[in-house]
Amino acid sequence: MSGFSPEWLALREPADHGAVNAQVRAACVRALAGREFIRVVDLGCGTGSNLRSLAPLLPPRQHWTLVDHDQRLLQAARAREMETVSGGVEIEIEYRQADLSGGGFGALIEGADLVTASALFDLVSVAVMDGLAADVAAAGAAFYTVLSYDGIAAFLPEHPADPAMRETFNRHQQTDKGFGPAAGPDATEALAAAFALHGYAIRRGRSPWILDSSHSALRRELERGWAAAVRETGLIPSSTIDGWMAHRTAAAGAVTIVGHEDLLALPPVT
Numbered sequence: 001m002s003g004f005s006p007e008w009l010a011l012r013e014p015a016d017h018g019a020v021n022a023q024v025r026a027a028c029v030r031a032l033a034g035r036e037f038i039r040v041v042d043l044g045c046g047t048g049s050n051l052r053s054l055a056p057l058l059p060p061r062q063h064w065t066l067v068d069h070d071q072r073l074l075q076a077a078r079a080r081e082m083e084t085v086s087g088g089v090e091i092e093i094e095y096r097q098a099d100l101s102g103g104g105f106g107a108l109i110e111g112a113d114l115v116t117a118s119a120l121f122d123l124v125s126v127a128v129m130d131g132l133a134a135d136v137a138a139a140g141a142a143f144y145t146v147l148s149y150d151g152i153a154a155f156l157p158e159h160p161a162d163p164a165m166r167e168t169f170n171r172h173q174q175t176d177k178g179f180g181p182a183a184g185p186d187a188t189e190a191l192a193a194a195f196a197l198h199g200y201a202i203r204r205g206r207s208p209w210i211l212d213s214s215h216s217a218l219r220r221e222l223e224r225g226w227a228a229a230v231r232e233t234g235l236i237p238s239s240t241i242d243g244w245m246a247h248r249t250a251a252a253g254a255v256t257i258v259g260h261e262d263l264l265a266l267p268p269v270t
Contacts, residue, residue: 006047006076011218013049016118020053020146021205021262028114028144028264029057037061038113041141043100044068044120048077050146054116055091065094067108069101101179103131112141119260121187122149122173125180126194129187133194136265143195143265147207149173151185152259157251161236161244165226168236172229188261195265202265209258219256223248 032038038059042050045066055062068074074095081093098108109115115136121129136143151173153166173184183190192202211219227245230236248254 004046004070004073006073008221009046009049009073009076011221012119013047013052015209015211015215015218016049016147017053019207019209019260021207024144024203024205024207024262024264025054025057025146027203028054028142031142031264031266032058032114035059035113037063039063039065039111040114040116041065041067041109041112043105043108043115043117045077046073046118048080050116050118051077051091051093052080052083053118056089058089058114060088061090063092063094065096065108065112067096067098067100069097069099071097101128103128105132105135106138109135109139109141112139114142114144115139116143117145119147119149121145121191122184123177123179123182124187126183126186126190128179129183129190130194133191133198133200133265137195137198137200137267140267142267143200144263145191146262147260148187148191148263149185150188150206150259150261152208152257154257155248156255156257157247157253159244159247161240164236164240165230165244168230168233169226171235172233188263191263191265199268200265201268202263204261204263207260207262209256209260211256211258213253219254220249222256222258 036059045068048066051064066077074097078095151170155162170185174182196202227241231241
């Protein structure tokens with residue numbers, strides 16, 4: 001299963017929080033408003049970024065179960081636990097190490113009011129998402145995920161290799177990341193279809209990164225990662241990739257835009 005370093009997750013956290021779609025988030029918060037206590041399960045939690053972003057908006061008493069396969073990330077999340085205890089919100093946090101690649105989410109989400117994730121499902125196969133939707137529906141929980149890559153990317157100033165770099169990266173995104181053949185840019189569409197089969201009401205919204213000079217370190221690291229992924233495919237000559245990277249490195253006022261989409265799925269009213 002693919003993993004991410006705590007350093008990469010820390011670098012991207014401000015951009016993630018700023019990109020979240022406000023309308024979809026507000027709909028999630030409204031759906032849970034009026035309760036005194038909720039249980040939340042965060043799948044692929046990393047260092048707890050999703051918790052830090054969302055918890056201040058939820059009801060006053062919360063129990064979060066943070067789930068990840070990487071013990072390093074769970075330890076980093078625990079180290080930052082006190083950052084979430086503020087603003088009169090009472091939060092109990094449980095940490096669980098689990099391999100999510102095989103599906104079978106029922107035991108993990110039992111009793112949850114909300115199942116959530118961030119930047120996860122573009123790495124996941126459609127089959128795993130179908131199983132997740134079935135398990136969430138069986139639990140009667142709401143589902144909310146943010147920052148699934150949608151295949152849209154733009155680079156300013158432009159370079160002739162931009163379209164080929166984007167298309168080849170998108171192909172790489174659909175290779176196996178540990179959860180079977182990944183949905184990649186089709187993740188949000190697959191999630192929407194999976195939850196609709198269970199009668200869930202779906203709300204979607206764009207959440208792009210716009211990486212300008214205020215996120216220059218993240219932009220540079222992202223572009224190095226893109227180039228490495230494209231190089232792995234062997235579909236573009238190394239000289240082309242090198243030229244693209246040289247252009248990105250030298251460009252004054254460079255901006256990179258990476259598209260994402262957020263999704264909220266609410267269970268049918270009974």
